[in-house]
Amino acid sequence: MGVRRGALIVLEGVDRAGKTTQCKRLVQALRDSGKEAEMMRFPDRTTMIGQLISSYLEKKSNLEDHTVHLLFSANRWEQVPLMKKKLEQGISLVVDRYAFSGVAFTSAKPGFSLEWCQNPDVGLPKPDLVMFLQVNPAEVAGRGGFGDERYETSVFQRAVQQKFEQLIKDPSVNWKVIDAARSIEDVHTEIKTLSENAINIAENQPIGELWK
Numbered sequence: 042m043g044v045r046r047g048a049l050i051v052l053e054g055v056d057r058a059g060k061t062t063q064c065k066r067l068v069q070a071l072r073d074s075g076k077e078a079e080m081m082r083f084p085d086r087t088t089m090i091g092q093l094i095s096s097y098l099e100k101k102s103n104l105e106d107h108t109v110h111l112l113f114s115a116n117r118w119e120q121v122p123l124m125k126k127k128l129e130q131g132i133s134l135v136v137d138r139y140a141f142s143g144v145a146f147t148s149a150k151p152g153f154s155l156e157w158c159q160n161p162d163v164g165l166p167k168p169d170l171v172m173f174l175q176v177n178p179a180e181v182a183g184r185g186g187f188g189d190e191r192y193e194t195s196v197f198q199r200a201v202q203q204k205f206e207q208l209i210k211d212p213s214v215n216w217k218v219i220d221a222a223r224s225i226e227d228v229h230t231e232i233k234t235l236s237e238n239a240i241n242i243a244e245n246q247p248i249g250e251l252w253k
């Protein structure tokens with residue numbers, strides 16, 4: 042038998058929910074227990090498409106709303122060959138944001154349906170597990186203020202939160218809602234347990250296609 046594939050594990054949530062901290066902790070914990078794991082993040086600001094996105098987020102340039110949505114999607118698609126290669130080599134990928142952020146952020150703008158926003162990402166490698174780090178704005182107020190990037194206002198983040206709540210209802214995706222208002226350690230323990238289970242199950246399954 043060939044190598045057992047790695048699992049595609051995604052962390053999602055509004056800004057300041059603790060995704061990046063938890064992704065790093067999870068990769069370290071998986072490695073400590075002898076599993077191969079790597080972190081990825083979207084947007085990946087290092088590519089040419091990623092640089093266009095980064096300049097938009099930093100408000101150094103303006104892009105039309107549909108256009109930037111498609112760039113975020115293209116920024117995922119350009120990593121697909123590498124993602125598949127790593128998964129097939131048995132490396133689990135821990136991903137900080139994925140297509141769900143793409144849909145939640147664009148559909149929070151006026152005039153965008155969930156369906157239109159999902160379409161460009163249909164067929165991406167399907168995550169084996171998507172953990173939604175749930176916080177309410179009052180609970181994270183003590184985590185420091187928003188930065189200066191686009192979308193970093195409490196009004197917009199509330200709209201994004203509502204869109205995530207709609208996406209979580211989709212039973213074709215393996216969503217787990219995590220209470221991220223707890224301590225970093227408690228949240229980590231739950232995420233680690235869920236991820237280890239997902240890795241064990243994914244080993245024997247083909248990589249799925251998202252929203253297809």
Ligand code: NYM
Pocket residue numbers: 056083084098113114138139140142143144146147191192193
């Ligand atoms: N974002 C992220 C989108 O609008 N669409 C997407 O597809 C993705 C992946 O980019 N506010 C938004 C959410 C964030 C911003 O993310 C940058 P980060 O994790 O702060 O670098």
